[in-house]
Amino acid sequence: MLDIGFVRDNIELIKKVIKNKGEDLDISCFIELDKQRRKLILKRDEKRRKRKEISKKIGELKREGKDTESREKEARRLTKEVKSYDESLSKIEDDINEILKRIPNIPHQSVPVEGDEIVIRKWGNKREFDFEPLSYLDLCNSLSILDLKRGVKVSSTSFPLYKGDGAMLERSLINFMIDTHISRGYTEVFTPFLVNRESMYGTGQLPKLEYDMYRIEKDDLFLNPTAEVPITNMHKNESILLEKLPIKYVGYAASFRREAGSYGKDTKGLIRVHQFNKVELVKFTYPDNSYDELESMLEDVEVILQQLGITYRIRLLPVNDMSFASAKTYDVEIWAPVLKRWLEVSSVSNFEDFQARRAGIKFKGGGKTGYVHTLNASGVALPRLFISLIENYETSDGTVKIPDKLIKYMGKQEIINR
RNA sequence: GGAGGGAUGGCCGAGUGGAAGAAGGCGCACGACUCGAAAUCGUGUUUCCGAUAAAAGUCGGAACGGGGGUUCGAAUCCCUCUCCCUCCGCCA
Numbered sequence: 001m002l003d004i005g006f007v008r009d010n011i012e013l014i015k016k017v018i019k020n021k022g023e024d025l026d027i028s029c030f031i032e033l034d035k036q037r038r039k040l041i042l043k044r045d046e047k048r049r050k051r052k053e054i055s056k057k058i059g060e061l062k063r064e065g066k067d068t069e070s071r072e073k074e075a076r077r078l079t080k081e082v083k084s085y086d087e088s089l090s091k092i093e094d095d096i097n098e099i100l101k102r103i104p105n106i107p108h109q110s111v112p113v114e115g116d117e118i119v120i121r122k123w124g125n126k127r128e129f130d131f132e133p134l135s136y137l138d139l140c141n142s143l144s145i146l147d148l149k150r151g152v153k154v155s156s157t158s159f160p161l162y163k164g165d166g167a168m169l170e171r172s173l174i175n176f177m178i179d180t181h182i183s184r185g186y187t188e189v190f191t192p193f194l195v196n197r198e199s200m201y202g203t204g205q206l207p208k209l210e211y212d213m214y215r216i217e218k219d220d221l222f223l224n225p226t227a228e229v230p231i232t233n234m235h236k237n238e239s240i241l242l243e244k245l246p247i248k249y250v251g252y253a254a255s256f257r258r259e260a261g262s263y264g265k266d267t268k269g270l271i272r273v274h275q276f277n278k279v280e281l282v283k284f285t286y287p288d289n290s291y292d293e294l295e296s297m298l299e300d301v302e303v304i305l306q307q308l309g310i311t312y313r314i315r316l317l318p319v320n321d322m323s324f325a326s327a328k329t330y331d332v333e334i335w336a337p338v339l340k341r342w343l344e345v346s347s348v349s350n351f352e353d354f355q356a357r358r359a360g361i362k363f364k365g366g367g368k369t370g371y372v373h374t375l376n377a378s379g380v381a382l383p384r385l386f387i388s389l390i391e392n393y394e395t396s397d398g399t400v401k402i403p404d405k406l407i408k409y410m411g412k413q414e415i416i417n418r
Numbered sequence: 419g420g421a422g423g424g425a426u427g428g429c430c431g432a433g434u435g436g437a438a439g440a441a442g443g444c445g446c447a448c449g450a451c452u453c454g455a456a457a458u459c460g461u462g463u464u465u466c467c468g469a470u471a472a473a474a475g476u477c478g479g480a481a482c483g484g485g486g487g488u489u490c491g492a493a494u495c496c497c498u499c500u501c502c503c504u505c506c507g508c509c510a
Binding site for chain 1: 437
């Protein structure tokens with residue numbers, strides 16, 4: 001959410017951002033609503049001031065045993081007036097809030113508007129094969145490390161089931177990534193997977209994306225679409241002491257997405273699934289250095305891929321590709337040499353104070369208070385990493401070599417074979 | 419699921435209809451004392467909204483878990499929701 005005063009002073013800029021981010025929102029009535037709101041507050045507060053004065057007097061007179069009837073009558077009238085102002089006011093404030101919570105975040109000035117491909121960095125080489133490689137799905141089938149059919153049987157389509165060395169590889173990757181991030185200064189957290197409505201609102205998934213989430217209707221809880229939600233909301237409605245910043249968390253969570261409306265695209269295999277594992281990084285920072293923290297967070301993600309020897313590139317997303325709450329986002333994409341595709345495994349974003357204002361996450365200290373900046377990144381999402389890893393490490397005899405860094409996590413196993 | 423108790427400032431904790439943004443303590447900040455520190459003494463120490471101002475600030479309003487009600491007036495009375503604690507039940 002943006003500050004109401006900022007919206008008041010930057011209405012044209014905001015209209016432009018709404019258009020560039022492709023949101024469907026009309027804010028033309030905001031200025032008038034805001035004017036009315038402030039006018040009403042002024043009037044109401046004046047009535048309240050008068051009533052307060054009279055009430056105080058009544059108290060004094062009563063103690064002296066004097067008659068207060070005429071004053072009580074006056075105060076009754078004022079109370080009625082205050083009430084009627086309050087009613088109009090809360091109506092207007094509801095309207096204003098409906099608008100405010102649907103206004104997307106303002107992009108950072110370094111973010112380009114139009115969709116040219118802006119690759120800011122590449123690492124590694126695209127693997128070339130001197131044999132006919134198998135697709136990751138064929139290879140996983142022949143090695144019996146994925147059992148997607150049985151995943152469908154126990155749940156439904158696009159709920160993957162890993163088996164044997166596949167399950168262990170998944171678990172090894174999670175542990176490897178968490179350990180690596182811990183060694184780089186992150187504190188591990190393991191959060192609930194189900195989150196409440198307020199949390200979903202706090203990080204900005206609601207109200208826009210309600211239909212994309214799994215929801216437990218009976219308890220009005222949502223299955224987290226990303227660990228960003230539970231981790232960022234850990235500090236919901238808190239004031240964090242300045243000297244504790246930055247706070248850096250790493251956490252694993254299974255993530256759930258209905259992917260409504262994306263049927264027909266990547267429906268096969270692991271590229272787009274309803275449940276997937278993800279290791280998430282979240283930072284709470286002092287506003288002045290959040291962009292430095294964004295860069296270092298990007299490096300934290302890169303280190304994972306470098307250690308696994310996975311070729312990647314980094315794109316700076318233009319405004320029209322950015323999410324609702326983000327001010328600046330890098331996408332990290334890894335190369336899948338058999339699919340011959342770049343696969344997104346992480347979005348590294350600075351939300352500035354947009355989420356913090358929604359969730360009430362403040363800092364205080366040194367005589368100052370304000371909203372913290374929140375950042376997050378996947379470090380990284382598992383299914384696509386799994387794909388790329390299988391394809392990058394498959395051998396001509398139909399086995400998969402385990403990357404050096406993972407061997408200790410695989411019980412010293414160096415190869416996956418039949 | 420049933421019965422009872424509770425939620426007050428950074429923390430502890432008083433306060434059951436009027437002069438209370440809230441006693442007292444702790445903590446913290448500044449000052450005095452000191453060579454310096456501790457101890458002691460003094461002063462200060464919440465946030466939000468609106469108006470005004472270039473700004474510091476000044477003025478007004480609001481806030482005692484959330485929402486609603488009673489009343490001229492609510493931390494205090496009533497209703498409701500959430501959360502925490504104790505006991506019983508159920509279950510891993």
